[in-house]
Amino acid sequence: MFTTTVTSEQFIQAIIDTVYMVGMSLFVGALIGIPIGILLVVTRPGGVLENKLLYTLLNPVINIIRSLPFIILLVAIIPFTRMIVHTSIGTNAAIVPLILYIAPYIGRLVENSLLEVNPGIMEAAESMGATPFQVIRYFLLPEAVGSLILSLTTATIGLIGATAMAGTVGGGGVGDLAIVYGYQRFDTVVVVATVVILVIFVQGIQSLGNSLARKIRRY
Amino acid sequence: MIELRDVYKTYIRKGISNDAVKGVQLKVDKGDIFGVIGYSGAGKSTLIRLVNYLERPTKGQVFVDGHDLGAYSDKELRAAKKNIGMIFQHFNLLESKKVFDNVAIPLVLLKKNKNEIHQRVMELLEFVGLSDKAGSYPSELSGGQKQRVGIARALASNPSVLLCDEATSALDPQTTRSILQLLKKINAEYHITIMIITHEMSVIQEICNKVAVMEGGRVIEQGSVLEVFGHPQHPTTQNFVSTVIQTSMTSSMQRTLTTDEGSRLYKLEFFGERASEPVLYDLIRSSEVKVNILFANMTEIQDTTLGTMIIQLKGNSEEMDKALAFLKSREIDLEEVGKHVYNNSDQ
Known part of the structure; x- marks a missing residue:
């Protein structure tokens, strides 16, 4: 009953794949998503760089991408993926749609974090004659760091969920293992083991995020 | 500026x-x-x-x-x-x-x-x-x-x-x-x-x-x-x-105070040096009216003393006019008031 066809090497490879996919897409996704979040906040009406055109353009684009189920996005952008990484299968091929999936999500989360910053701080910044760049650099971001960390934590956990579907393009990873070996071959041991691994992942990341945020917030 | x-x-x-x-x-x-x-x-x-x-x-x-x-x-x-x-x-x-x-x-x-x-x-x-x-x-x-x-x-x-x-x-x-x-x-x-x-x-x-x-x-x-x-x-x-600055009498005083034709209420205001002059003493000495102090308060603003006083004058009208003339000659701000001065009942 406790036998399984999956070797421990396969498990380790799956964990490495997941960490790689999540890490890469989180990194690039944050690189794109954080500026998007900042743009959403500063270009909105009343923002320090109010820009109606950019704001009204950015908003629906983000909404459209975010409303696509990941599995659809994954398949729909295969030509684009091929263009970027010159292949449409494998872990790298999974990273492209993961980035496209997570960047707008991070953008929204960052937007929320930044909007939480006490408007009084922004007023103080303005009263000091700070330039829009200085407002972002010295007031908005430092005050939101704790909240931004929690946002990125949420995004990371969302990414772990999404990587399970990466198997569709042969991306590998823990989720893929669970579906291909566990679900499709009725291998209960694999299902349980992968679920345990994912639970540990999620718990670990959330705890890390929480403690980092607490440390930075100091209150 | x-x-x-x-x-x-x-x-x-x-x-x-x-x-x-x-x-x-x-x-x-x-x-x-x-x-x-x-x-x-x-x-x-x-x-x-x-x-x-x-x-x-x-x-x-x-x-x-x-x-x-x-x-x-x-x-x-x-x-x-x-x-x-x-x-x-x-x-x-x-x-x-x-x-x-x-x-x-x-x-x-x-x-x-x-x-x-x-x-x-x-x-x-x-x-x-x-x-x-x-x-x-x-x-x-x-x-x-x-x-x-x-x-x-x-x-x-x-x-x-x-x-x-x-x-x-x-x-x-x-x-x-x-x-x-x-x-x-x-x-x-x-x-x-x-x-x-x-x-x-x-x-x-x-x-x-x-x-x-x-x-x-x-x-x-x-x-x-x-x-x-x-x-x-x-x-x-x-x-x-x-x-x-309290500028009115206590409410119990307002209730119990009796006013009649032979008496009038005045609010006096003193600024700065005036506040330290013995004006009332001089008033009592120089006229026949009865002076009844109903309320007095001094406040310091900007290093200047601001005094407010409500007095009741009793006597015949001739005497009272004389008393008023005396107060005016001493450059006291003077105003005849009813019982309810700045009627802030919450004060």
Whole structure:
């Protein structure tokens, strides 16, 4: 009953794949998503760089991408993926749609974090004659760091969920293992083991995020 | 120093326009501690934000140091703002930064070098009495200490004007007093012109030399604090004055006081030196009227004593006229009143 066809090497490879996919897409996704979040906040009406055109353009684009189920996005952008990484299968091929999936999500989360910053701080910044760049650099971001960390934590956990579907393009990873070996071959041991691994992942990341945020917030 | 010329501010939200400030004329001279008092919604917070262009006037002009802020480009305006410090009711400190870094921010924005910043910040913290808190976070400070940090931060760029937006409203009376003393010290030592928005008359009484009373977006009364406290014209002003200076008899006295044709009530006001002259003694000596003191109060404003007294004169009308003539000859402000003077039953 406790036998399984999956070797421990396969498990380790799956964990490495997941960490790689999540890490890469989180990194690039944050690189794109954080500026998007900042743009959403500063270009909105009343923002320090109010820009109606950019704001009204950015908003629906983000909404459209975010409303696509990941599995659809994954398949729909295969030509684009091929263009970027010159292949449409494998872990790298999974990273492209993961980035496209997570960047707008991070953008929204960052937007929320930044909007939480006490408007009084922004007023103080303005009263000091700070330039829009200085407002972002010295007031908005430092005050939101704790909240931004929690946002990125949420995004990371969302990414772990999404990587399970990466198997569709042969991306590998823990989720893929669970579906291909566990679900499709009725291998209960694999299902349980992968679920345990994912639970540990999620718990670990959330705890890390929480403690980092607490440390930075100091209150 | 600061001049508002016929300034209007209108907000339009969901098609409904709301005039927060309506045609305000105001002049704050160099070295003034100018108070603007009003109830919530009077437009005073908007008014002070017009002075450093956190809000742009819908109409009218704002001059600071002789320059029309409306004529400035964005860049020039930012430079001008460095000459106008501001402190806030809720302090608006960066929670993520230590006290030192909070005070340093305006200098960092000015791209000063590290040594210069360190020296200036420590000097400011010394001035506000928080040298030992440089490494603390704002969350570890009391309200009064936070406001001191706010003040140090506002002074960092060496402004010539300091705007205080309800700076003491979130503080207890004792802390309020110490913050006000600090503001007074800033005004005296750094020669910084201060403009204060408040709803507490005691703040005006304690440190301001000039005051404007706002209601419904308009300035309904303005002048020297002594003038306005001594002769409040508008009912709202009278209400504010009565919160710090009692100018009416106790209510039990008002109830039991009997008035008849042979007696009259007068309210007397004494300013400065007059307050220490033996006027009543002389009055009693020089006339046949009976003088009954119903109420007396002395207050100090701007180092000048302001005395208010309500007396009842009894006697025949000829004697009473004589008594009045005597009081007028002594240049006492005199006004015949009914039983209910400034009828604030809550006082």
